[in-house]
Structure formats: C-alpha cells, structure tokens
Amino acid sequence: MTSTKPSVSTEPASADSASAALHVGTSDPLTLIMRNLRQSGIYIAFVVIVALFAFLTDGVLLSPGNITNIVLQYSYILVLAIGMVILIIAGHIDLSVGSIVALTGAVSAVLVIQHGQPWWVGVLAAVAVGIAVGAWHGFWVAYVGMPAFIVTLAGMLLFRGLTMQVLDNVSLSPFPADYQKVASGFLNGLLGGQGYDAFTLLIAAIAVAGYAVSVFRTRLARIRYEQPVESFPLFVARVLVVAAIVMYFAWQLAHARGLPIVLIILAVLVIAYGLMTKSTVFGRQVYAIGGNLSAAMLSGVKVRKVNFWIFVNMGFLAGVAGVIYSSRSNGAQPAAGNMFELDAIAAAFIGGAAVAGGVGTVVGAMVGGLIMAVMSNGMQLMGVDQSTQSIVKGLVLLLAVAFDIYNKRRAGATR
Amino acid sequence: MNEVLLEMRGITKTFPGVKALEDVSLAVRRGEIHAICGENGAGKSTLMKVLSGVYPSGSYDGGISFDGRPVHFTGIRDSEAVGIVIIHQELALVPYLSIAENIFLGNERRGRGGLIDWNRANAEARELLTSVGLDENPVSPVIQLGVGKQQLVEIAKALSKDVRLLILDEPTAALNDVDSAHLLDLLRRLRDRGITCIMISHKLSEITAIADSTTVIRDGRTVETLDMTSGEVTQERIIRGMVGRDLESFYPVRDSDPGPEVLRIEDWTVWHPVQPRKVVDGANLSVRAGEVVGIAGLMGAGRTELAMSVFGRSYGRNISGRLYLHGKQVRARTVAEAISSGIAYATEDRKRYGLNLIADVRANVSAAALGKLARAGWVNGNEEIKVAERGRREMNIKTRTVLDTVGTLSGGNQQKVVLSKWLFTDPDVLILDEPTRGIDVGAKFEIYTIINRLVAEGKAVIVISSELPELLGMCDRIYALSAGRITGELPVAGATQEELMALMTKEKELAG
Numbered sequence: 001m002t003s004t005k006p007s008v009s010t011e012p013a014s015a016d017s018a019s020a021a022l023h024v025g026t027s028d029p030l031t032l033i034m035r036n037l038r039q040s041g042i043y044i045a046f047v048v049i050v051a052l053f054a055f056l057t058d059g060v061l062l063s064p065g066n067i068t069n070i071v072l073q074y075s076y077i078l079v080l081a082i083g084m085v086i087l088i089i090a091g092h093i094d095l096s097v098g099s100i101v102a103l104t105g106a107v108s109a110v111l112v113i114q115h116g117q118p119w120w121v122g123v124l125a126a127v128a129v130g131i132a133v134g135a136w137h138g139f140w141v142a143y144v145g146m147p148a149f150i151v152t153l154a155g156m157l158l159f160r161g162l163t164m165q166v167l168d169n170v171s172l173s174p175f176p177a178d179y180q181k182v183a184s185g186f187l188n189g190l191l192g193g194q195g196y197d198a199f200t201l202l203i204a205a206i207a208v209a210g211y212a213v214s215v216f217r218t219r220l221a222r223i224r225y226e227q228p229v230e231s232f233p234l235f236v237a238r239v240l241v242v243a244a245i246v247m248y249f250a251w252q253l254a255h256a257r258g259l260p261i262v263l264i265i266l267a268v269l270v271i272a273y274g275l276m277t278k279s280t281v282f283g284r285q286v287y288a289i290g291g292n293l294s295a296a297m298l299s300g301v302k303v304r305k306v307n308f309w310i311f312v313n314m315g316f317l318a319g320v321a322g323v324i325y326s327s328r329s330n331g332a333q334p335a336a337g338n339m340f341e342l343d344a345i346a347a348a349f350i351g352g353a354a355v356a357g358g359v360g361t362v363v364g365a366m367v368g369g370l371i372m373a374v375m376s377n378g379m380q381l382m383g384v385d386q387s388t389q390s391i392v393k394g395l396v397l398l399l400a401v402a403f404d405i406y407n408k409r410r411a412g413a414t415r
Numbered sequence: 416m417n418e419v420l421l422e423m424r425g426i427t428k429t430f431p432g433v434k435a436l437e438d439v440s441l442a443v444r445r446g447e448i449h450a451i452c453g454e455n456g457a458g459k460s461t462l463m464k465v466l467s468g469v470y471p472s473g474s475y476d477g478g479i480s481f482d483g484r485p486v487h488f489t490g491i492r493d494s495e496a497v498g499i500v501i502i503h504q505e506l507a508l509v510p511y512l513s514i515a516e517n518i519f520l521g522n523e524r525r526g527r528g529g530l531i532d533w534n535r536a537n538a539e540a541r542e543l544l545t546s547v548g549l550d551e552n553p554v555s556p557v558i559q560l561g562v563g564k565q566q567l568v569e570i571a572k573a574l575s576k577d578v579r580l581l582i583l584d585e586p587t588a589a590l591n592d593v594d595s596a597h598l599l600d601l602l603r604r605l606r607d608r609g610i611t612c613i614m615i616s617h618k619l620s621e622i623t624a625i626a627d628s629t630t631v632i633r634d635g636r637t638v639e640t641l642d643m644t645s646g647e648v649t650q651e652r653i654i655r656g657m658v659g660r661d662l663e664s665f666y667p668v669r670d671s672d673p674g675p676e677v678l679r680i681e682d683w684t685v686w687h688p689v690q691p692r693k694v695v696d697g698a699n700l701s702v703r704a705g706e707v708v709g710i711a712g713l714m715g716a717g718r719t720e721l722a723m724s725v726f727g728r729s730y731g732r733n734i735s736g737r738l739y740l741h742g743k744q745v746r747a748r749t750v751a752e753a754i755s756s757g758i759a760y761a762t763e764d765r766k767r768y769g770l771n772l773i774a775d776v777r778a779n780v781s782a783a784a785l786g787k788l789a790r791a792g793w794v795n796g797n798e799e800i801k802v803a804e805r806g807r808r809e810m811n812i813k814t815r816t817v818l819d820t821v822g823t824l825s826g827g828n829q830q831k832v833v834l835s836k837w838l839f840t841d842p843d844v845l846i847l848d849e850p851t852r853g854i855d856v857g858a859k860f861e862i863y864t865i866i867n868r869l870v871a872e873g874k875a876v877i878v879i880s881s882e883l884p885e886l887l888g889m890c891d892r893i894y895a896l897s898a899g900r901i902t903g904e905l906p907v908a909g910a911t912q913e914e915l916m917a918l919m920t921k922e923k924e925l926a927g
C-alpha cells in the first residue's frame with residue numbers, strides 16, 4: 001500500500017472547485033462573447049458589414065433578388081472554403097483549387113456538351129476527377145512528405161495545363177438545361193402560394209424545427225452530464241434569434257425565385273462538415289495534427305492517413321465547386337476558376353483560422369466567405385470600380401489576420 | 416569585494432489581475448555568484464525581465480541601481496549597454512550560422528567600408544572560445560554542437576559584449592552531469608575574472624556547490640537572502656524557504672510489492688535514423704507489475720531512443736529484438752498498436768512532443784484514446800469533459816476549467832495533463848521520460864505521489880531520469896545505460912550514486 005503525503009489529500013476541496021467551475025459565467029452573454037472573442041469577433045464584423053452595406057445601398061443589399069444573387073455568386077467559393085479551412089487547420093494549404101475547378105468543369109463539359117452524355121454523367125465524372133486530383137496531392141504531401149505549398153503550387157500549373165489540353169484551348173458552351181439547373185435551378189411552385197413560394201418557407205420551417213430539436217437535445221445531454229448550460233430564457237432567445245434570421249432569409253428567397261438548389265447543396269455540406277470537424281475522431285485528429293504534429297504522432301494519430309484523406313476531401317469539394325461553377329457560367333473555359341484558391345484561403349483566414357494551423361472552424365470560414373461576398377456584392381451595387389474593390393478586400397484580409405495575431409499576443413502576454 | 420554591484424529595491428510589477436512581484440528586493444555583490452531560487456511561477460523570470468528591460472522602466476514600481484547609479488532601462492539594448500547580459504533557458508542561437516557569426520550577431524566586427532572583417536571576427540571568436548574552454552572551429556555551424564557546447568557559445572557571446580553581470584536562466588536544465596560540471600567550473604573561473612553572475616536554478620545541489628549567496632523568492636515576494644559562503648546552508652534549508660514548509664522527504668514512501676512480469680525486451684537493437692550506428696545495442700530489460708524501474712544514463716546514452724523505439728517504433732530504424740507483454744511476444748509497429756497493447760510513453764519534452772499547447776486541457780487529455788469516447792467515429796463531447804474533469808481532480812491539475820488552454824498552465828500542471836492523457840489510455844506499462852524536468856519541488860512531490868499511486872494499482876512504471884537521487888528515491892531497480900548498452904542492473908537497496916555513475920560511464924572508457 002502507498003502511504004501518500006499531504007498534497008493529494010485535498011480531494012474534497014478540488015471537487016468543490018470543479019463543480020463551481022462548471023457554472024462560471026454561464027448565463028452571461030457578454031462573458032460568452034468575450035471568452036470566444038476570436039470567433040464572435042467575426043460574427044460581429046459580419047453583422048456590421050451587412051448593416052453598413054444595407055445602409056449604403058439603401059436596402060438593395062437585402063432585397064429578395066439580391067440575396068438570391070449573393071448565394072448563387074459565391075456558393076462555389078464557400079464550397080472550396082470548407083475544404084480549405086480543414087487543410088489550414090491541419091497546417092497545410094491548397095493553391096491548386098482554382099485549377100481543379102477548371103479541370104473538373106472541363107471534363108464535365110467535354111462529356112456532356114461534346115459527347116452528349118446525360119447531366120449526371122458530367123457531375124459524377126467531375127467529382128471523380130476532383131477526388132483523383134486530391135489523392136494525387138495527398139500522396140505527395142502525406143506519403144512523400146513534401147510541403148503542401150510546393151505540391152499544390154505544382155498542381156496549380158499542372159492541372160491548369162491539363163484543363164487547356166482537355167478543352168483543346170477553346171471554351172465549350174452551352175450546357176443542356178438539365179445541367180444548368182444545378183447552379184441556377186430553384187425548387188419553387190411545388191406547393192404554390194400567392195406571390196411567394198410556400199415550399200421554400202416549409203423547408204426553412206423544417207430546418208428551424210430540426211435546429212431547435214437538436215440544440216435542445218444537446219442541452220439535455222449537457223445537463224445530464226452536469227455541464228454548464230445557458231439559462232433557459234437565454235437558450236430560448238438564442239433559438240428564436242436563429243429562427244428569425246433563417247425565416248427572414250427564407251421569406252426573402254420565397255419572394256424572389258424560391259429555394260436555390262445550390263443553397264441546399266451548400267447547407268448540407270456546411271452541416272455535415274461542421275459536425276465532422278467538431279465531433280468525430282477524424283475531425284479532432286485534424287486539429288491535433290495542426291496543433292502539434294509530433295505530439296499527435298506520439299499519441300497514436302495516423303498522421304499520414306489523415307493528411308491523405310483531407311487532400312482527397314479537398315479534391316472532392318473542388319469537384320463539386322467545379323460542377324457548380326461550370327453550371328453557373330454555362331460552359332467551361334480554359335481560364336475558369338482563376339484565383340479561386342485565394343478567395344477560399346482568404347475566407348478561411350478571415351473566418352479565424354490560424355496561419356500556423358490548429359485553429360479554425362468550418363462555420364467561421366463560411367462567415368469569412370460571406371463577409372467577402374457581401375463586400376463585393378455591396379460595392380458592385382454601389383458601382384465601386386473593380387480596382388477599389390480589390391483594395392478593400394485586400395485590406396480586410398490584412399486586418400483580419402492582424403486581429404488574429406494581436407489576439408494571440410494578448411493571450412500570450414497573460415502568462 | 417563586498418561592494419554591491421546591483422541593487423533592486425521594492426520592485427512591484429502587476430499584470431491585469433495578477434500581482435507578479437510585490438516589493439521584491441535583491442542585492443548582488445560585485446564578483447559573486449548569486450543564485451535565485453523559487454518554485455515555478457514564483458516570479459523569478461519576471462524579476463529578470465524587469466532587470467533586463469524587457470519590461471521597460473515605468474511599467475513597474477521600485478528602483479534599480481547598477482554600479483551605484485540609478486538606471487532606467489527601456490529595452491534590452493539599454494541593459495546590455497551597461498554590461499548586463501541574460502542567457503535564457505531556451506538558447507537564442509541561429510542554428511545554421513557559424514559560431515563566430517552567432518557570437519557577433521548584432522554586434523558585428525566591421526572592417527573597411529562597413530563590411531564585416533571575417534578574419535578579425537573569427538580570430539576574436541577563437542579567443543573567446545578558448546576562454547570558455549570550448550575547442551571548436553569558429554566557422555563551424557552551431558547546429559553541429561550539442562546543447563552543452565551551445566550554452567558555452569552563448570556565454571562566449573556574452574563575453575564579447577564586455578559583460579559585467581551575467582544572468583543565466585536554468586543553465587544546466589538541459590545538460591548532462593558532465594556538461595553541467597564543466598559549466599559550473601566555467602562560472603567559477605568567470606567569477607575569478609571579476610564577472611558577477613546571477614543564476615536561476617532548480618538544481619539545489621548545484622546552488623549549494625557554487626553560489627555565494629542565494630535569494631529565495633516565493634509567491635512574488637523575497638523570502639530571504641542566504642549567505643552560502645559558510646557552507647552551512649543545506650538543500651533542505653533552501654527548500655524550506657521555497658515552499659514555506661519542510662518537506663518530510665523529497666520522495667514519498669512506498670511499500671514495494673512487485674507482481675508478475677509485465678514487459679520484457681530481449682536483445683533490443685536500434686539504429687540511428689540517418690547515421691550508420693547503433694543507438695541501442697542488444698538491450699535486455701524487464702519490469703513487473705507494481706514495480707518502478709529506473710533507467711540511468713548520461714545524455715546520448717540512448718535512454719529516450721530505447722523508450723521511443725519500444726513505443727511503436729517511434730524512433731530509429733532497423734529495430735530488432737523481441738518485445739514481450741505479459742509473457743506473450745507482441746509486435747507493436749506503430750504508436751497506435753503500442754497504445755492498444757498497453758504501453759504509454761510520456762516524453763521528456765512535453766512542449767514539443769507531448770502536448771498540443773494551443774488546445775484545451777480536455778482535448779489533450781483525450782488525444783491518445785479518443786476512440787474510447789466515440790461510437791462509430793462520433794465523439795461524445797460530454798463524456799470527454801467528464802474524463803478530463805476526472806483527470807483534473809485525480810491529478811490535482813490547477814486550472815479554472817478543463818477548457819483552459821494547456822499553454823497557459825505551469826510546467827508541473829502541464830506534466831499532470833500529460834500523465835492524465837496516458838492514464839486515460841489505461842496502460843499496463845508507463846514509460847516516463849524525465850517526468851519532473853523543469854518543474855518545481857512541490858509539483859515534483861505530487862508527480863512522485865501519483866507514480867506511487869499507479870504502482871499501488873498494479874501498473875508497471877519505467878522512469879528515465881538524469882537526476883540520480885530521483886532514481887534512487889523512486890525506483891525498485893535501476894538499469895544503467897551507457898552508449899546504447901545496458902551496463903548494469905542494481906536493486907535500489909544499497910545502491911549509491913557513485914556506483915551508478917561508474918556503470919553509466921563504463922562503456923565509454925572501454926571504447927575510448
């Protein structure tokens with residue numbers, strides 16, 4: 001038997017402090033916001049930017065038609081940003097996604113336009129090519145051990161060149177109507193309605209209900225585990241705010257052209273990847289690798305495997321984005337997707353991802369992408385010329401990362 | 416000789432919400448070696464940052480006078496200008512630059528037209544190296560030197576700046592005994608040359624051996640300054656000042672009652688990952704349930720390499736030999752296989768290899784066995800927090816919540832997070848590599864107590880340590896390792912440091 005000495009005999013006391021810690025600042029929204037400043041800063045910035053441009057454009061920004069437009073215009077960047085933020089969390093990057101978007105779109109166009117294949121053959125082929133390209137990158141990064149920056153820089157040139165060869169250096173268009181529907185189709189009129197689309201509202205209502213049920217179940221589980229939860233009124237308020245935003249958004253869409261198919265694709269991807277990164281073993285290992293590669297290795301994380309699959313995943317999402325983009329632009333061009341990688345990377349960083357890896361969220365990247373989308377769209381509506389838009393976007397990226405570094409330094413200074 | 420060179424009076428430094436230093440006073444006499452002791456977080460580093468100007472004059476209360484004159488430093492350059500040079504625990508050398516380039520970095524020897532006069536620089540560097548007793552070519556890159564020699568280069572660099580007060584922060588923390596002894600010798604010689612030295616250290620044996628005075632700091636206050644020249648101040652006396660109470664013993668008592676054998680390796684040989692040499696050569700070792708087995712060896716003897724190669728072949732190549740767990744031969748070829756077969760390895764360098772410092776306590780505790788918390792790949796986040804809370808309670812990890820970032824914890828608490836992480840994998844054998852490196856006396860005692868608890872629960876523990884008293888105080892048996900070979904096995908009863916040291920250096924003499 002061990003005869004232990006004083007230091008560990010304080011167990012009852014530390015158990016007390018543990019239960020006290022469970023309830024620290026739980027129903028104080030301000031504390032919650034301050035504690036997650038890095039994340040909530042983005043949401044606040046987003047709201048401010050939306051409000052600013054809504055004001056500057058006399059409300060046109062939030063008009064039904066324009067909201068639809070923003071969704072359609074930036075959907076493929078958002079899809080790319082999902083894959084990109086996962087790579088950035090793991091400490092990698094992908095400079096080639098623009099080229100992959102072009103290549104996958106081109107393959108699809110050749111099959112559907114030149115060879116008269118049905119639309120779904122084009123879609124599947126594009127996604128398959130995307131996955132193959134991702135596996136190619138994954139092989140070099142994970143198994144050969146090259147830096148992703150170099151591998152994907154090479155990929156950027158390589159797949160741009162392949163795109164040109166596949167297309168024989170000419171643009172292909174137009175796609176048949178079926179294919180165009182992917183990016184420009186709407187689900188509307190299924191239930192009718194007077195000047196609005198009841199179906200859109202129904203889907204939104206189902207989504208809100210699903211959200212409410214899921215957060216309530218989470219809350220119950222936390223209570224069962226004696227975890228801190230918000231006070232009930234605050235909880236209800238949060239659900240109501242989310243419901244109000246979603247329903248407002250749906251209401252606007254319903255008064256325009258209905259529910260864009262792209263939005264459904266995007267929503268499914270965001271929810272799936274949001275959950276994947278947050279609460280699967282695989283997702284958590286991505287964070288572990290980015291946070292400390294050696295520690296992850298010595299904790300039994302199969303680093304190569306994880307690295308390989310997140311590149312495959314990036315390829316898959318780039319294939320999806322390639323389909324959406326080719327469908328939206330109704331054709332395939334040799335120069336398609338140029339600079340998309342930079343927009344996706346910017347979205348991830350504005351959304352709070354850290355340059356050194358280990359930090360970032362899918363939802364953050366989406367908000368980051370939307371901040372850029374709203375700014376571009378707002379400035380276009382105001383008639384600001386391209387050059388100024390570029391300057392403003394550049395400064396926003398710079399400030400977002402500066403904020404991130406400032407935050408980190410502040411966190412470091414408390415030690 | 417007894418004239419005061421440096422005097423800090425009533426230093427109070429507050430950070431938002433924390434009083435790091437309160438009314439601290441320090442007087443260092445000219446030409447002495449002055450040790451500063453205190454537990455981690457006592458305020459030693461903060462005090463040195465105040466002194467060197469990292470925290471500029473005005474950001475703290477109190478006064479500093481150097482050489483009889485009041486000084487107000489606003490940055491490191493100011494303090495270096497009067498001859499105060501600080502050498503940090505983490506060495507600040509540029510690995511791919513040469514020794515000479517490092518010595519004169521920021522202080523280059525200019526020749527005609529503003530170009531660097533390399534002949535002069537290398538010649539001066541050679542002189543400086545001689546004066547610190549380092550026989551190396553000044554043009555060879557620093558990365559080729561071991562930590563001990565790099566430390567000497569740092570001192571040479573300080574000498575090149577006409578140092579009058581040299582501050583060393585944990586100078587021997589990363590050094591083996593031979594290098595440490597060498598360094599302490601050098602400090603004595605520098606003292607004879609009239610260089611005053613402040614040394615921050617956890618190694619009380621070194622302090623009692625070398626220091627002329629010792630100032631003890633606790634909780635941001637000066638406790639006392641002890642005159643060491645009489646030779647009457649013991650380590651126990653210093654510890655009493657540091658922790659504010661007597662520790663009955665460094666090492667908690669444990670009744671040894673080993674059970675059946677848990678792990679055994681036979682003829683274990685490991686090659687260096689790139690160089691054509693063996694780092695572990697035909698090692699045989701076993702450990703039983705409820706037993707603590709120590710591995711003693713000098714730095715470079717292959718201790719960590721042995722442990723890591725057993726732990727899923729995470730080090731080395733061409734690993735040969737047999738590994739038995741509970742009498743059955745196993746082949747743990749990856750870390751994941753090693754973990755699932757019941758081996759855990761807590762690294763000697765927790766910041767680099769042990770922890771994800773930017774993640775929270777919870778994620779670190781679950782990192783090595785996340786699968787246990789998951790069903791079909793989905794992690795139960797609530798269960799995870801429960802597990803982390805349990806670790807926090809059992810290990811007495813001092814943190815507000817388990818959602819606090821690990822990087823903000825003190826060394827001792829970080830080490831407890833590492834232990835929680837490995838205990839959650841439910842291992843049969845725990846290999847602890849330098850489990851108490853860089854943590855303070857109080858936390859060390861807690862770690863020892865935890866080890867004893869684990870052993871009482873029937874785990875087998877292997878402890879690798881550079882501190883021989885620690886091995887003698889904690890283990891049942893000790894293996895001595897020298898140049899990759901196991902040169903002896905001693906039951907702890909009756910074993911002495913001298914015996915162990917003889918075994919640890921045995922092979923070297925044979926080879927050399």
